[in-house]
Structures are given as structure tokens and as C-alpha cells.
Amino acid sequence: MPNVKILDRSQGLRTEILSIVTNISSCLGKDPLDQLEVHIAPEALHDSAERCDAPKCHPDTRVAVQADLYSWIEHGDTANPHKLKWVTGPAGTGKTSVMGSLIELCKDNGLPVVSFFFSSTGSTGRHTKTAFVTTIAHQLAQHRQDLKGEIAAAIEADTIVFKKNLHVQMETLVLGPFRAVTGGSNAVLRGVIIVDGLDECRVEQTHDATSSGSNPSPTPVRRNDEDQLEILQVLQQASSDPAFPYRILIASRPERVFREFFDPEQNPTFFSPKLDLNEDYDANADISLFLEAHLNRIRRRYNLPSSWPSPEAIRILVRNASGQFIYAATVIRFLDTGHREPPKALLEAILKMGVKTTSNPLEQLDVLYSHILGSSPDPLLSARWICSITELDCLSTSYASNVHLLLQTDPESSEAEHLLGNLHSLIRIPAPSNQATTRYDFYHKSLSDFLEDPGRCGNLYVEDRVISTFIWDGFVRACASEFVSASSFTG
Incomplete structure (x- = not known):
């Protein structure tokens, strides 16, 4: 089979040439892969330091949905052969937790995983x-x-590929290289790319040079x-290429752009x-299991009676959750979180907030947020501080x-x-020793959503102009x- 031998020799020669080019570039101090590393967002990786407290599914919860997704990653779906799948649900349904636990499951089974976790904060x-x-x-490249x-x-x-649009970057940095190593043929599907929180991707702020005055206002060139x-189109571009060997999972809220796409x-x-x-999975049993495990841990820590919490308390909390983890x-x-009041009294206060039959699954979450604030x-x-911190975060300060x-x-106060101090259940507050290098962080974007909607937060609403x-x-x-x-500022 001479054609096979010729192909093997040409591929071997190409590999040698590429190795020589890479070595020469490295010797000149211009290793292309080092240049690539400069242009990545390491904080977006599943195991980044910034995500050290990222949520994961509690043991023995969300087992069915993880098994369903893992089966699709490994075997696909003959009824829908596409290599791209959308995981959705309202705020608080546990999308990020499921994606994080799914990545660990893939790694434990030796399945290659590539990830990008968006976060507006x-x-x-x-x-x-x-x-x-x-x-x-x-x-x-690492895999x-x-x-x-x-x-x-x-x-x-x-050399200016990093300044080009995402479609060109995908073709140049991903699809072209895959075609080169596979010969452009159908690749064996092995691995997954997981993109979480894509609805939290924001347009970079630029300054409008045409604005009057000495302080031009930041103006988005495009909409979010x-x-x-x-990004959706770029991922579709990749999933449609026969040489691309990874399946793609996208997790987001059901915003219009995703529903239409x-x-x-x-x-x-x-x-x-x-x-x-x-809609596809009943989360109540998993939420009940989660609450029972953590409330029992709190009971043991504070030496509360074995009858605490009551089964009725668990049922009320599960009903209030309305499927929202x-x-x-x-x-x-x-x-x-170390409130002055004991957990027993705090839980009683939560249970007394009242249970309503409502079509809004976030109503009880709103009540809880209002109570904590x-x-x-x-x-x-x-609330004004929280909204201001969110705004400052967009400015990387x-x-x-x-x-x-x-x-x-008062700087000394x-x-x-x-x-x-009483809001540690909503905000990760940096320790005094780390305040120059650590940001305030919110456990979930639903808090800022709550404060941005006057219909939800009521008298806690702060107008944008007041924040500015x-x-x-x-x-x-x-x-x-x-x-x-001015030198006091960091970052």
C-alpha cells in the first residue's frame, strides 16, 4: 500500500519540521505556545484558584442528570447525532454544580475535559x-x-491571530491543527468541552471618543x-467540523439568544x-437529601437535640426551594455563618416567613434574601455597597x-x-490580611439579579444613578x- 507509506512519511516529515520550528522559536525566546499562554484566562478553568470554592453536587444528588450527560459525552445520541448539547434552567437550579461534578466524573474515568466557566463577578x-x-x-494542546x-x-x-475575531481564532488555533493531525477525516469522538455560564459573558467596555466633556463615558460597542x-456560532463551527473530536456542552440560563439559537x-x-x-428532572428529592445532610451536621456541631430539625421543617424548606438549589x-x-443567634432560632425565623402558592419559583428566594439583608x-x-461592588468589579477594581x-x-473605620458582617451567607468577604489581593465575591448571581429588579427587592432597590x-x-x-x-490603588 504505497499511498499509506507516502502519507506516513509526509506526516513524519511534517512532524519533524514542526518540531524544528518550535525549537528554533523557543531558542529565540518566542515560543508560540508561550505566546498562547499569555492570551488565556486561567481563572476560567474548572480547577483555577479563583474557583476554589466553586459549588459541586452534594454526594448522591443529581446522580441521574450526571449519568445522562456522561452517557451522552461517551456514546452520543443516535436520534440527534450533533456534537453539541444545551443544558439550561432558571437561576439557582444548580447548572454550575452539575457541570463541576460532571467534570470530576469525566476525569475519574479518564475522559479528556476542556472547560471555560464564565462569571459576571x-x-x-x-x-x-x-x-x-x-x-x-x-x-x-495540553491534552x-x-x-x-x-x-x-x-x-x-x-502572529496577530490573537487580535482577530473568534471565528478566525477557532479555525487557526483549533480546527486547522486538528485537520492536520487527523488528515481531515472523521475523528473518533473522545472528550468534551464544557462551557458554563455563557449567559454571564459581557461586552468589554470601551470609551466613546466622540462624547463631549473631559470624562468620556464607557460605551459598549456591542450588546451582551x-x-x-x-461564541455559540463559534462552537457550532467546531462541532460541525468532521475533524473535531470533542463533544460540547453549553450551560446557561434560558435567555432569548439561547432559546432562539x-x-x-x-x-x-x-x-x-x-x-x-x-423541567426534565425533579430536584425535590435531591434538595431534601442535601438539607438533611447539612442540617444534621449543624445539629451535631451545636449539640442540638436529635429531633432537630423536624421532618415538617425539611418539607417546608423543600417546598420553598421550588427546585432551586x-x-x-x-x-x-x-x-x-456564626450569627449571634443560634441556628435553631434562625431556622424558626426562616420557617415563619410563610409559604405561598406561586408561579414564581424565585419568590421564596427573594423573601430569604430580604430577610438576610x-x-x-x-x-x-x-444594598448600595453590594451594587457598587458589582459595578467596581466590571472595572476590575x-x-x-x-x-x-x-x-x-472614614478610611480608619x-x-x-x-x-x-451579617451577610456572610451571601458574600465571600476577604480576610483583613488579604484585602489588597482578594476581591469580594458573591455566591450566586441571583443576588445581583434580585437587587437590580425593584419588583423583587422592593425598598432595597438602588437606582443606577445613585450607585454612580x-x-x-x-x-x-x-x-x-x-x-x-493614587498609588494606594492595587490591580
Whole structure:
């Protein structure tokens, strides 16, 4: 079979040439793979330091949905042969937890996993599209040694690829290299790319040079959903390529751009199956199991009687959750964060909030958020701080030291602890020793959604203009203070 021998020799020669190119580039201090690494968002990886407290499914919960997704990753679906699947559900249904636990399951079984976890409250690389394809390509190169030389050669051939649009980056850094190593034929499907929280991708802020005045306002060039759609199209581009050997899972809320993209009537040339965590799986049994395990742990820690909590209390909490794991998780954190009141009294207060029959599954979560925020000595000012921290995070200045510098009326006071000290079940508050390098973080985006909707948060609502004025006044105050200089800022 001379054709096979010729192909083998040409592939071997190509590998040698690529190896030489890579070695020369490395010797010159311009290793293309090092250049690639500079352009990734490491914080978006499943096991990044920024995600060290990321949620995962409690043991023995969400077993059926994980098994369903794992089976699809490993074997596919003969009825729907596409390599792309959408996992959706409202806020708080546990999408991120399921994706995190699924990744661990894949790793335990030796299945290659590439991941990107978007977050609107995380580092800049996690809430914009800029480093999406490069981060995917970098992980693929780690999994596939045969790709490294091809990716390096592609970067050498197009040194400004990192400045090009995502479609070009996907073709240059991922699909082209895969075709080179597979000969362009149908690849054996082995592995998965998991993209979580794509609905939290935000347009990067740019300054409008045409604005009048000395302080041009940041103006998005595009809408958020346009960048989200671009990523969806890029992933469709990859999944449709015969040489691409990975399946793709996308987890997001059911926002319009996703519903339309995955709607066969609106996108007839492409149809992919979806899995709705809210409709396709009954979460009540798993929520009950989660609550029982954690409440028993709290009972043992505080030496409460074995009759606590009562079965009726568990039933009420499960009913209040309405399938939202975030409700159950917030209840547990609220009982377990060292409030002055004992857990027994706190749980009684939660149960007395009342149970309503409602079509809004987030109503009880809203009631819980209002109750927790009400434990602050100044709930409205605390809400203003939380909204301001979210805004500062978009500007990458949300290190705790910067937040305090801007928002505290007295730099020497402990205003932050005074206002937010009772809110540890909602916010990760940096320790005093780490405030210059650590950001405030929120356990779930549903808190900011709650505060941004006056119909949900009621008298805790803070208008955007009030937040802008609050931050600007803090900036002026900090600059005017004889004890503060511009060099005090970090990040």
C-alpha cells in the first residue's frame, strides 16, 4: 500500500519540521505556545484558584442528570447525532454544580475535559469573550501532544491571530491543527468541552471618543447577547467540523439568544438536543437529601437535640426551594455563618416567613434574601455597597482594599464589617490580611439579579444613578484626602 507509506512519511516529515520550528522559536525566546499562554484566562478553568470554592453536587444528588450527560459525552445520541448539547434552567437550579461534578466524573474515568466557566463577578477574563478560544486551544494542546506543533506553527504563520475575531481564532488555533493531525477525516469522538455560564459573558467596555466633556463615558460597542451569539456560532463551527473530536456542552440560563439559537424553527440548519434541569428532572428529592445532610451536621456541631430539625421543617424548606438549589444552599450558609443567634432560632425565623402558592419559583428566594439583608444594621446602605461592588468589579477594581478606599466615609473605620458582617451567607468577604489581593465575591448571581429588579427587592432597590454618584463621591473623597494617594490603588 504505497499511498499509506507516502502519507506516513509526509506526516513524519511534517512532524519533524514542526518540531524544528518550535525549537528554533523557543531558542529565540518566542515560543508560540508561550505566546498562547499569555492570551488565556486561567481563572476560567474548572480547577483555577479563583474557583476554589466553586459549588459541586452534594454526594448522591443529581446522580441521574450526571449519568445522562456522561452517557451522552461517551456514546452520543443516535436520534440527534450533533456534537453539541444545551443544558439550561432558571437561576439557582444548580447548572454550575452539575457541570463541576460532571467534570470530576469525566476525569475519574479518564475522559479528556476542556472547560471555560464564565462569571459576571469574576476576573475580567471570565466575563468577556476575548480569551475564550485561546483558553480552549491551550487546554487542547495540553491534552493532545500531537496538536502542540501544529498550533505553534499556526501562531508562527499568523502572529496577530490573537487580535482577530473568534471565528478566525477557532479555525487557526483549533480546527486547522486538528485537520492536520487527523488528515481531515472523521475523528473518533473522545472528550468534551464544557462551557458554563455563557449567559454571564459581557461586552468589554470601551470609551466613546466622540462624547463631549473631559470624562468620556464607557460605551459598549456591542450588546451582551451579540457576543454570546458569536461564541455559540463559534462552537457550532467546531462541532460541525468532521475533524473535531470533542463533544460540547453549553450551560446557561434560558435567555432569548439561547432559546432562539437552539430553536429548530429559527435555526433550521442546526438542531441540537437540550436538557432542562427544571423541567426534565425533579430536584425535590435531591434538595431534601442535601438539607438533611447539612442540617444534621449543624445539629451535631451545636449539640442540638436529635429531633432537630423536624421532618415538617425539611418539607417546608423543600417546598420553598421550588427546585432551586440556591435557596437550600443559602439557608444552610445563613444557619452556619456564626450569627449571634443560634441556628435553631434562625431556622424558626426562616420557617415563619410563610409559604405561598406561586408561579414564581424565585419568590421564596427573594423573601430569604430580604430577610438576610434585613439583618444588616443598615440594609439599604448594605444594598448600595453590594451594587457598587458589582459595578467596581466590571472595572476590575474590586479588590477589597480599593472597595474600602472608595466606599468607606472614614478610611480608619470598620464600616465594611459593620454593614456586611451579617451577610456572610451571601458574600465571600476577604480576610483583613488579604484585602489588597482578594476581591469580594458573591455566591450566586441571583443576588445581583434580585437587587437590580425593584419588583423583587422592593425598598432595597438602588437606582443606577445613585450607585454612580456613590462611587464618584467616594473617588473624589479619596483623592481629596491628605492620607490617600493614587498609588494606594492595587490591580
